[in-house]
Amino acid sequence: MNIPDRLIAAYGLESGGTVTALESFANRVYLYTLNNGEAYIIKQYKVLDAQGVRTLHANQKRLRARGILIPEVLAGKDGDTVSELDGEVFDISRYVPHRNLNYQDYNISEEELTEVGRLLKTIHDTDPATMDLEAVSFSDNGSGAESLISDYRQWRMKSKVTGVDTKLAVIDEFLTRTESWRDSLSERFSAYTFTNTEPVVSHGDVSLVNLLPTGQGMYLIDWDKLKLRPPMYEVQRTIGLICGTGNVNGNLEEISKERLKPFVEGYFGNKGPSEGQVRQLIEVAEYTSHLDWLRFTLGQLLAGDFRVLELLSDDTEQNFYWLRPDAFSRYREMLAG
Numbered sequence: 001m002n003i004p005d006r007l008i009a010a011y012g013l014e015s016g017g018t019v020t021a022l023e024s025f026a027n028r029v030y031l032y033t034l035n036n037g038e039a040y041i042i043k044q045y046k047v048l049d050a051q052g053v054r055t056l057h058a059n060q061k062r063l064r065a066r067g068i069l070i071p072e073v074l075a076g077k078d079g080d081t082v083s084e085l086d087g088e089v090f091d092i093s094r095y096v097p098h099r100n101l102n103y104q105d106y107n108i109s110e111e112e113l114t115e116v117g118r119l120l121k122t123i124h125d126t127d128p129a130t131m132d133l134e135a136v137s138f139s140d141n142g143s144g145a146e147s148l149i150s151d152y153r154q155w156r157m158k159s160k161v162t163g164v165d166t167k168l169a170v171i172d173e174f175l176t177r178t179e180s181w182r183d184s185l186s187e188r189f190s191a192y193t194f195t196n197t198e199p200v201v202s203h204g205d206v207s208l209v210n211l212l213p214t215g216q217g218m219y220l221i222d223w224d225k226l227k228l229r230p231p232m233y234e235v236q237r238t239i240g241l242i243c244g245t246g247n248v249n250g251n252l253e254e255i256s257k258e259r260l261k262p263f264v265e266g267y268f269g270n271k272g273p274s275e276g277q278v279r280q281l282i283e284v285a286e287y288t289s290h291l292d293w294l295r296f297t298l299g300q301l302l303a304g305d306f307r308v309l310e311l312l313s314d315d316t317e318q319n320f321y322w323l324r325p326d327a328f329s330r331y332r333e334m335l336a337g
Helices: 003-009 049-065 110-124 141-157 165-177 179-185 185-191 231-242 258-269 275-302 306-312 315-325 327-336
Strands: 016-023 027-032 037-043 083-085 088-094 200-202 211-213 217-220 227-229
Touching: 003 083, 049 088, 110 185, 110 200, 110 231, 110 258, 141 165, 141 185, 141 306, 165 179, 165 275, 165 315, 179 185, 179 275, 200 231, 227 231, 231 258, 231 275, 258 327, 275 306, 275 315, 275 327, 315 327
Parallel strands: none
Antiparallel strands: 016 027, 027 037, 037 088, 083 088, 200 227, 211 217
16 A cells, blocks of 8 residues: 555655555554654544544553553644544554464463563552543344354355355355354353453453563563453453464464463462452353454454454364363363462
């Protein structure tokens, strides 16, 4: 993409820099590097509108005041941190030099896992009254997913998409294996205690690609999903995203005991999670592995975005780890130990 010169000029930056597209699911993100070596991140938002981004920036400022490391967002010549050009919404932040974490090598260290645990606890301990945030609703007992499943099956019969048959077959098999579970979801959902806990400030996507280890500490980027959520919901989601074995989608991922231990110590301290928290983590693991990821994945497929299929393992059984009879009992032992 050619970054508009007027966008660059609006922030008082030199034109003619090198533009490199970066991988991003939700937005379009670019690294803009000047000849003098200075670098910036340009984000073109595809979900949040301009006012939503301004609210996000205000919330990030409050989090920075708590010592949470978030890249600095630049203000333009007009003092606004958001630019609107041709109906598109942009912001520019300073690039933070860092060590790249990735899932190919799963190269996050034990020390960094502990640091992330502490970082997440600091975020969760932020007073929600100081933030301008909406709470995520967990009132859906699965009816929305059933509608998506029906639409997906109709699409599947008519679809002529090629090259993804193996991955779509995984989804088909998952739907078959979890049918009885979904039939009893209303009863299960009413027993979930994590949905009744007081929501906390939560990032929404603490994954390896959003964590930037630096000599000054751990930066966290991509705050677009910043909302209020039950604490154990985000803790479990983060465990799946940074404490897995590296084989599959974080919602479906088998947990690595070696990676889990330092993260849990960072978040919960030496005492570890309480029995109630362990129960809630297991509830969330069931909810996300059986329903949450499915709802998101089917929505993306029906919208024509097949990148989510890349998050499924080529080893079919790895995608069904949480459907194994002993999966949750083994996980309980890990959390207790």
